[in-house]
Amino acid sequence: MTNNGKLSTRGQVLLWAAQRASAAVLAVCVLVHLVTIIYAVRHGLSATEILGRTRGNAAWAGFYSLFVLAVAVHAPIGLRSFLAETLNWRGTGLDVAMMALALTLTMWGLRAVLAVFV
Amino acid sequence: MSTLRVSVWRGTETGRFQSFEVPRLESQTVLDVVTHIQRVLDPTLAYRFACRVGMCGSCAMTVNGRARWTCRTHVDKVAEGGRLEVAPLSNLPVVRDLVTDMTAFFDKWAQARGSFRGARTRHDDFEQVSPDSTARRLADAGVECIGCGVCYSSCDVVAWKPDYLGPAALNRAWTLVNDVRDTGNRARLAAVAGDAGCHACHTHMSCTERCPKQISPTASIAGLKRAAAIAALRGELSDE
Numbered sequence: 001m002t003n004n005g006k007l008s009t010r011g012q013v014l015l016w017a018a019q020r021a022s023a024a025v026l027a028v029c030v031l032v033h034l035v036t037i038i039y040a041v042r043h044g045l046s047a048t049e050i051l052g053r054t055r056g057n058a059a060w061a062g063f064y065s066l067f068v069l070a071v072a073v074h075a076p077i078g079l080r081s082f083l084a085e086t087l088n089w090r091g092t093g094l095d096v097a098m099m100a101l102a103l104t105l106t107m108w109g110l111r112a113v114l115a116v117f118v
Numbered sequence: 119m120s121t122l123r124v125s126v127w128r129g130t131e132t133g134r135f136q137s138f139e140v141p142r143l144e145s146q147t148v149l150d151v152v153t154h155i156q157r158v159l160d161p162t163l164a165y166r167f168a169c170r171v172g173m174c175g176s177c178a179m180t181v182n183g184r185a186r187w188t189c190r191t192h193v194d195k196v197a198e199g200g201r202l203e204v205a206p207l208s209n210l211p212v213v214r215d216l217v218t219d220m221t222a223f224f225d226k227w228a229q230a231r232g233s234f235r236g237a238r239t240r241h242d243d244f245e246q247v248s249p250d251s252t253a254r255r256l257a258d259a260g261v262e263c264i265g266c267g268v269c270y271s272s273c274d275v276v277a278w279k280p281d282y283l284g285p286a287a288l289n290r291a292w293t294l295v296n297d298v299r300d301t302g303n304r305a306r307l308a309a310v311a312g313d314a315g316c317h318a319c320h321t322h323m324s325c326t327e328r329c330p331k332q333i334s335p336t337a338s339i340a341g342l343k344r345a346a347a348i349a350a351l352r353g354e355l356s357d358e
Contacts, residue, residue, distance in 0.1 A: 013347055013349075013350035
Protein backbone atom coordinates (compact mmCIF):
# COMPACT_ATOMS: atom_id res chain seq x y z
CA MET A 1 0.00 0.00 0.00
CA THR A 2 2.90 2.35 0.53
CA ASN A 3 5.25 3.79 -2.02
CA ASN A 4 8.31 5.59 -0.63
CA GLY A 5 6.52 5.91 2.68
CA LYS A 6 3.44 7.47 1.06
CA LEU A 7 0.09 5.78 0.65
CA SER A 8 -0.39 4.92 -3.03
CA THR A 9 -3.11 6.61 -5.07
CA ARG A 10 -4.99 3.32 -5.25
CA GLY A 11 -4.69 3.00 -1.47
CA GLN A 12 -6.09 6.51 -1.00
CA VAL A 13 -9.04 5.73 -3.28
CA LEU A 14 -9.73 2.42 -1.54
CA LEU A 15 -9.78 4.27 1.80
CA TRP A 16 -12.37 6.65 0.33
CA ALA A 17 -14.45 3.69 -0.91
CA ALA A 18 -14.15 1.97 2.49
CA GLN A 19 -15.38 5.09 4.24
CA ARG A 20 -18.44 5.34 1.97
CA ALA A 21 -19.21 1.63 2.35
CA SER A 22 -18.83 1.78 6.14
CA ALA A 23 -21.10 4.85 6.21
CA ALA A 24 -23.83 2.80 4.50
CA VAL A 25 -23.42 0.04 7.10
CA LEU A 26 -23.44 2.59 9.94
CA ALA A 27 -26.68 4.17 8.70
CA VAL A 28 -28.46 0.84 9.22
CA CYS A 29 -26.61 0.02 12.46
CA VAL A 30 -27.39 3.38 14.08
CA LEU A 31 -31.07 3.03 13.16
CA VAL A 32 -31.31 -0.48 14.65
CA HIS A 33 -29.36 0.68 17.72
CA LEU A 34 -31.72 3.64 18.30
CA VAL A 35 -34.79 1.41 17.95
CA THR A 36 -33.22 -1.02 20.45
CA ILE A 37 -32.56 1.78 22.96
CA ILE A 38 -36.09 3.16 22.62
CA TYR A 39 -37.53 -0.36 23.06
CA ALA A 40 -35.43 -0.98 26.18
CA VAL A 41 -36.37 2.35 27.77
CA ARG A 42 -40.08 2.23 26.92
CA HIS A 43 -40.39 -1.31 28.28
CA GLY A 44 -38.40 -0.44 31.41
CA LEU A 45 -35.93 -3.28 30.95
CA SER A 46 -33.54 -3.73 33.88
CA ALA A 47 -29.83 -4.45 33.44
CA THR A 48 -30.49 -8.07 34.35
CA GLU A 49 -33.24 -8.35 31.72
CA ILE A 50 -31.00 -6.78 29.06
CA LEU A 51 -28.14 -9.15 29.88
CA GLY A 52 -30.62 -12.02 29.76
CA ARG A 53 -31.33 -11.11 26.14
CA THR A 54 -27.72 -10.46 25.07
CA ARG A 55 -25.86 -13.37 26.73
CA GLY A 56 -25.33 -16.22 24.34
CA ASN A 57 -27.22 -14.39 21.57
CA ALA A 58 -24.99 -14.87 18.50
CA ALA A 59 -27.18 -12.71 16.25
CA TRP A 60 -26.96 -9.81 18.69
CA ALA A 61 -23.19 -10.22 19.10
CA GLY A 62 -22.75 -10.49 15.33
CA PHE A 63 -24.75 -7.31 14.69
CA TYR A 64 -22.83 -5.25 17.26
CA SER A 65 -19.49 -6.67 16.11
CA LEU A 66 -20.36 -5.43 12.61
CA PHE A 67 -21.28 -2.06 14.14
CA VAL A 68 -17.90 -1.90 15.91
CA LEU A 69 -15.96 -2.81 12.77
CA ALA A 70 -17.85 -0.20 10.70
CA VAL A 71 -16.97 2.46 13.29
CA ALA A 72 -13.33 1.32 13.35
CA VAL A 73 -13.14 1.70 9.57
CA HIS A 74 -15.17 4.90 9.23
CA ALA A 75 -13.89 7.12 12.04
CA PRO A 76 -10.11 6.93 11.43
CA ILE A 77 -10.49 7.60 7.69
CA GLY A 78 -12.63 10.67 8.35
CA LEU A 79 -10.28 11.86 11.08
CA ARG A 80 -7.36 11.38 8.68
CA SER A 81 -8.89 13.89 6.23
CA PHE A 82 -9.85 16.24 9.03
CA LEU A 83 -6.32 16.30 10.49
CA ALA A 84 -4.75 16.77 7.05
CA GLU A 85 -7.05 19.71 6.28
CA THR A 86 -7.02 21.48 9.65
CA LEU A 87 -3.55 20.70 11.07
CA ASN A 88 -1.76 19.99 7.77
CA TRP A 89 -0.63 16.65 9.22
CA ARG A 90 0.18 14.28 6.33
CA GLY A 91 2.29 11.26 5.51
CA THR A 92 3.28 8.02 7.16
CA GLY A 93 3.02 9.33 10.73
CA LEU A 94 -0.62 10.23 10.22
CA ASP A 95 -1.40 6.87 8.55
CA VAL A 96 0.27 4.92 11.38
CA ALA A 97 -1.61 6.96 13.99
CA MET A 98 -4.93 6.34 12.25
CA MET A 99 -4.18 2.63 11.96
CA ALA A 100 -3.49 2.59 15.72
CA LEU A 101 -6.82 4.38 16.30
CA ALA A 102 -8.63 1.82 14.13
CA LEU A 103 -7.12 -1.07 16.11
CA THR A 104 -7.90 0.64 19.42
CA LEU A 105 -11.54 1.23 18.45
CA THR A 106 -11.82 -2.38 17.30
CA MET A 107 -10.33 -3.70 20.53
CA TRP A 108 -12.46 -1.52 22.81
CA GLY A 109 -15.63 -2.17 20.84
CA LEU A 110 -15.25 -5.94 20.64
CA ARG A 111 -14.34 -6.04 24.32
CA ALA A 112 -17.64 -4.29 25.11
CA VAL A 113 -19.56 -6.72 22.89
CA LEU A 114 -17.85 -9.67 24.52
CA ALA A 115 -18.58 -8.34 28.02
CA VAL A 116 -22.34 -8.60 27.54
CA PHE A 117 -22.25 -11.71 25.33
CA VAL A 118 -20.39 -14.11 27.65
CA MET B 119 -25.74 62.38 -9.27
CA SER B 120 -25.51 59.76 -6.50
CA THR B 121 -22.19 58.20 -5.60
CA LEU B 122 -21.03 54.75 -4.65
CA ARG B 123 -18.64 54.13 -1.76
CA VAL B 124 -16.10 51.56 -2.94
CA SER B 125 -13.44 49.79 -0.85
CA VAL B 126 -10.66 48.40 -3.02
CA TRP B 127 -7.84 46.11 -1.90
CA ARG B 128 -4.43 47.74 -2.25
CA GLY B 129 -1.14 45.93 -1.78
CA THR B 130 -0.13 42.30 -2.07
CA GLU B 131 -0.76 39.54 0.49
CA THR B 132 -0.48 42.28 3.07
CA GLY B 133 -2.23 45.52 2.40
CA ARG B 134 -5.44 47.37 3.21
CA PHE B 135 -8.70 48.48 1.69
CA GLN B 136 -8.72 51.99 0.21
CA SER B 137 -11.96 53.93 -0.09
CA PHE B 138 -13.12 55.72 -3.25
CA GLU B 139 -16.24 57.67 -4.18
CA VAL B 140 -17.43 56.70 -7.66
CA PRO B 141 -20.33 58.32 -9.61
CA ARG B 142 -23.31 55.98 -9.74
CA LEU B 143 -24.46 55.36 -13.34
CA GLU B 144 -27.27 53.41 -14.94
CA SER B 145 -26.42 49.80 -15.96
CA GLN B 146 -23.02 50.20 -14.35
CA THR B 147 -20.96 47.04 -13.88
CA VAL B 148 -18.39 46.42 -11.15
CA LEU B 149 -15.72 46.44 -13.88
CA ASP B 150 -16.95 49.93 -14.91
CA VAL B 151 -16.44 51.04 -11.30
CA VAL B 152 -12.90 49.62 -11.09
CA THR B 153 -12.05 51.13 -14.48
CA HIS B 154 -13.33 54.54 -13.35
CA ILE B 155 -11.10 54.39 -10.28
CA GLN B 156 -8.03 53.48 -12.33
CA ARG B 157 -8.64 55.99 -15.15
CA VAL B 158 -9.93 58.93 -13.12
CA LEU B 159 -9.07 58.60 -9.43
CA ASP B 160 -5.88 56.55 -9.07
CA PRO B 161 -3.90 55.36 -12.14
CA THR B 162 -1.68 53.15 -9.95
CA LEU B 163 -4.51 50.66 -9.33
CA ALA B 164 -3.65 47.26 -10.84
CA TYR B 165 -6.45 45.04 -12.17
CA ARG B 166 -6.96 42.63 -15.05
CA PHE B 167 -9.57 42.49 -17.79
CA ALA B 168 -9.78 41.90 -21.53
CA CYS B 169 -13.07 41.24 -23.34
CA ARG B 170 -15.59 42.99 -21.01
CA VAL B 171 -18.38 40.69 -22.25
CA GLY B 172 -17.98 37.45 -20.28
CA MET B 173 -15.91 35.54 -22.78
CA CYS B 174 -12.33 35.68 -21.54
CA GLY B 175 -12.71 35.10 -17.79
CA SER B 176 -9.87 37.43 -16.84
CA CYS B 177 -11.78 40.01 -14.75
CA ALA B 178 -12.87 37.73 -11.88
CA MET B 179 -12.54 39.38 -8.47
CA THR B 180 -14.08 39.06 -5.02
CA VAL B 181 -17.03 41.46 -4.87
CA ASN B 182 -18.68 41.92 -1.47
CA GLY B 183 -17.17 38.62 -0.34
CA ARG B 184 -18.06 36.51 -3.40
CA ALA B 185 -15.99 35.63 -6.43
CA ARG B 186 -17.62 36.98 -9.59
CA TRP B 187 -16.91 38.15 -13.12
CA THR B 188 -16.86 41.92 -12.61
CA CYS B 189 -17.77 42.59 -16.27
CA ARG B 190 -21.07 40.71 -15.96
CA THR B 191 -21.96 41.88 -12.45
CA HIS B 192 -24.22 44.91 -12.32
CA VAL B 193 -23.69 47.19 -9.36
CA ASP B 194 -27.49 47.09 -8.79
CA LYS B 195 -27.29 43.38 -8.01
CA VAL B 196 -24.49 43.47 -5.44
CA ALA B 197 -24.14 46.93 -3.87
CA GLU B 198 -25.43 46.74 -0.32
CA GLY B 199 -26.46 50.17 0.98
CA GLY B 200 -24.53 51.91 -1.76
CA ARG B 201 -21.31 50.14 -0.79
CA LEU B 202 -18.98 47.86 -2.73
CA GLU B 203 -15.95 45.95 -1.54
CA VAL B 204 -13.65 44.73 -4.31
CA ALA B 205 -10.79 42.35 -3.50
CA PRO B 206 -8.60 39.94 -5.48
CA LEU B 207 -9.66 36.30 -5.91
CA SER B 208 -9.12 34.11 -2.84
CA ASN B 209 -6.86 31.03 -2.78
CA LEU B 210 -4.33 32.60 -5.18
CA PRO B 211 -1.24 34.70 -4.43
CA VAL B 212 -1.81 38.42 -4.95
CA VAL B 213 0.57 40.06 -7.42
CA ARG B 214 -0.70 43.55 -6.68
CA ASP B 215 -4.05 45.14 -5.78
CA LEU B 216 -6.73 43.15 -7.68
CA VAL B 217 -4.35 41.01 -9.76
CA THR B 218 -3.67 37.43 -8.70
CA ASP B 219 -0.98 35.03 -9.86
CA MET B 220 -2.92 32.21 -11.56
CA THR B 221 0.12 30.00 -12.21
CA ALA B 222 -0.88 27.35 -9.66
CA PHE B 223 -4.44 27.32 -11.02
CA PHE B 224 -3.32 26.54 -14.57
CA ASP B 225 -0.49 24.21 -13.48
CA LYS B 226 -3.15 22.07 -11.83
CA TRP B 227 -4.99 21.74 -15.16
CA ALA B 228 -1.78 20.23 -16.53
CA GLN B 229 -1.36 17.99 -13.45
CA ALA B 230 -4.92 16.74 -13.98
CA ARG B 231 -3.98 15.79 -17.56
CA GLY B 232 -6.30 18.44 -18.91
CA SER B 233 -5.01 18.24 -22.47
CA PHE B 234 -6.53 16.04 -25.16
CA ARG B 235 -4.60 12.93 -26.24
CA GLY B 236 -5.93 11.38 -29.41
CA ALA B 237 -4.83 8.40 -31.45
CA ARG B 238 -5.69 9.71 -34.94
CA THR B 239 -3.49 11.74 -37.22
CA ARG B 240 -4.33 14.37 -39.83
CA HIS B 241 -4.39 11.58 -42.41
CA ASP B 242 -7.26 9.76 -40.69
CA ASP B 243 -10.93 10.52 -41.20
CA PHE B 244 -12.96 12.40 -38.56
CA GLU B 245 -14.30 10.29 -35.72
CA GLN B 246 -18.08 10.19 -35.66
CA VAL B 247 -19.36 11.20 -32.20
CA SER B 248 -23.11 11.24 -31.65
CA PRO B 249 -24.15 14.42 -29.80
CA ASP B 250 -26.91 12.39 -28.13
CA SER B 251 -24.62 9.74 -26.67
CA THR B 252 -24.41 9.64 -22.86
CA ALA B 253 -20.66 10.25 -22.82
CA ARG B 254 -20.91 13.28 -25.13
CA ARG B 255 -23.75 14.77 -23.07
CA LEU B 256 -21.63 14.44 -19.93
CA ALA B 257 -18.67 16.06 -21.69
CA ASP B 258 -20.85 18.87 -23.07
CA ALA B 259 -22.16 19.66 -19.57
CA GLY B 260 -18.71 20.82 -18.47
CA VAL B 261 -16.93 21.79 -21.65
CA GLU B 262 -17.86 25.50 -21.70
CA CYS B 263 -15.48 26.36 -18.81
CA ILE B 264 -13.29 29.36 -19.70
CA GLY B 265 -10.90 29.07 -16.76
CA CYS B 266 -11.85 32.24 -14.89
CA GLY B 267 -10.94 30.84 -11.46
CA VAL B 268 -14.22 31.75 -9.73
CA CYS B 269 -14.79 28.14 -8.64
CA TYR B 270 -11.20 27.73 -7.46
CA SER B 271 -11.45 30.92 -5.45
CA SER B 272 -14.76 29.80 -3.89
CA CYS B 273 -13.59 26.30 -2.91
CA ASP B 274 -13.12 25.56 0.81
CA VAL B 275 -11.03 22.46 0.09
CA VAL B 276 -8.50 24.51 -1.93
CA ALA B 277 -8.21 26.82 1.09
CA TRP B 278 -7.60 23.86 3.42
CA LYS B 279 -5.40 21.78 1.08
CA PRO B 280 -3.24 23.93 -1.19
CA ASP B 281 -2.26 20.88 -3.29
CA TYR B 282 -5.91 20.03 -4.06
CA LEU B 283 -6.41 20.18 -7.83
CA GLY B 284 -9.60 22.21 -7.54
CA PRO B 285 -12.96 22.25 -9.32
CA ALA B 286 -11.90 23.66 -12.71
CA ALA B 287 -9.04 21.21 -13.35
CA LEU B 288 -11.17 18.26 -12.23
CA ASN B 289 -14.10 19.42 -14.36
CA ARG B 290 -11.78 19.60 -17.36
CA ALA B 291 -10.49 16.08 -16.66
CA TRP B 292 -14.07 14.79 -16.50
CA THR B 293 -14.89 16.23 -19.93
CA LEU B 294 -11.90 14.34 -21.35
CA VAL B 295 -12.79 11.11 -19.51
CA ASN B 296 -16.06 11.32 -21.44
CA ASP B 297 -14.41 12.15 -24.77
CA VAL B 298 -14.49 8.85 -26.63
CA ARG B 299 -11.59 9.98 -28.84
CA ASP B 300 -9.20 10.49 -25.94
CA THR B 301 -6.64 7.78 -25.20
CA GLY B 302 -5.10 9.10 -21.99
CA ASN B 303 -7.76 8.20 -19.45
CA ARG B 304 -5.90 5.54 -17.52
CA ALA B 305 -3.13 8.00 -16.62
CA ARG B 306 -5.70 10.79 -16.21
CA LEU B 307 -7.75 8.88 -13.62
CA ALA B 308 -4.58 8.11 -11.65
CA ALA B 309 -3.63 11.81 -11.82
CA VAL B 310 -6.98 13.08 -10.52
CA ALA B 311 -7.67 10.43 -7.85
CA GLY B 312 -6.78 10.40 -4.19
CA ASP B 313 -6.17 12.82 -1.33
CA ALA B 314 -5.18 15.81 -3.50
CA GLY B 315 -7.66 14.95 -6.24
CA CYS B 316 -11.37 14.38 -6.66
CA HIS B 317 -11.71 12.27 -3.50
CA ALA B 318 -10.85 15.29 -1.37
CA CYS B 319 -14.01 17.14 -2.48
CA HIS B 320 -16.51 17.65 0.37
CA THR B 321 -19.42 18.43 -1.98
CA HIS B 322 -19.96 21.87 -0.46
CA MET B 323 -21.01 22.95 -3.99
CA SER B 324 -19.73 26.53 -3.73
CA CYS B 325 -18.12 26.02 -7.15
CA THR B 326 -21.43 25.00 -8.67
CA GLU B 327 -23.33 27.84 -7.01
CA ARG B 328 -20.90 30.50 -8.17
CA CYS B 329 -19.87 29.30 -11.64
CA PRO B 330 -20.81 32.13 -14.03
CA LYS B 331 -21.25 29.56 -16.82
CA GLN B 332 -23.72 27.49 -14.76
CA ILE B 333 -21.43 24.47 -14.96
CA SER B 334 -21.54 21.97 -12.09
CA PRO B 335 -17.96 20.99 -11.24
CA THR B 336 -19.46 19.12 -8.26
CA ALA B 337 -21.23 16.73 -10.64
CA SER B 338 -18.05 16.31 -12.69
CA ILE B 339 -16.04 15.55 -9.53
CA ALA B 340 -18.67 13.02 -8.42
CA GLY B 341 -18.30 11.31 -11.80
CA LEU B 342 -14.52 11.20 -11.40
CA LYS B 343 -14.87 9.76 -7.89
CA ARG B 344 -16.99 6.89 -9.21
CA ALA B 345 -14.77 6.23 -12.25
CA ALA B 346 -11.56 6.29 -10.19
CA ALA B 347 -13.05 4.11 -7.43
CA ILE B 348 -14.12 1.50 -10.01
CA ALA B 349 -10.63 1.62 -11.57
CA ALA B 350 -9.05 1.21 -8.11
CA LEU B 351 -11.25 -1.77 -7.26
CA ARG B 352 -10.31 -3.36 -10.60
CA GLY B 353 -6.62 -2.78 -9.89
CA GLU B 354 -6.31 -0.42 -12.87
CA LEU B 355 -5.21 2.64 -10.88
CA SER B 356 -1.48 2.86 -10.37
CA ASP B 357 0.93 5.65 -9.45
CA GLU B 358 2.97 6.93 -12.35
